[in-house]
Amino acid sequence: MSKRYSAEFKRDAVSLACSPGRNVTEVARELGISSEGLRGWVRQARIDSGQGPAGAATTDEKAELARVKRELAEVKKANAILLKAAAFVCPERKGAAGVGR
Template sequence: MSSKSGSGRRYTAEFKRDAVELVLSTGRTPTEVARELGVSAEGLRGWVKQAKIDRGQGPTGALTSDEREELRRIRRELAEVRKANEILVKAAAFFAKEIVK
């Protein structure tokens, strides 16, 4: 299992999946598995929680990883649209002034 990808303590999806499987299949605690793998116990608990949500075992209304990614994408797109709209409003105001002159 390759742990880190980059210097910011980011782990590959494969590493996370394997770590979660260790917790779920062995019945060991996230703290035990995290210590063995050299990762944060709190981080591993989060990965396990998200994996359960993705499998339909989470609380009602919890967002799956796919839903979270879609939400991030839509928020980025909305920010771009708002920025473009702001530019268009300023351009319209500029050209309106030019026409009046």
């Protein structure tokens, strides 16, 4: 079961892991978190600061993509409802203009 950590906790953990003389495994053990989880946070922090690989999505970009995907799903659902309503109200036009697809 995954735990949710605050942005502040993640930021502090990344800061500790990136400090000189420290490594991710050691810091993760001290904080009682997964070393792989902390490695992911460190990797994402580097991407967010512009030090990641070319084309890697920042946290803000990932959040925007998730928002757009949710919005698209909502629009698709509304469209499906409208198509069903149109087919019910105008059954003779079922095949016209994409109604009933």
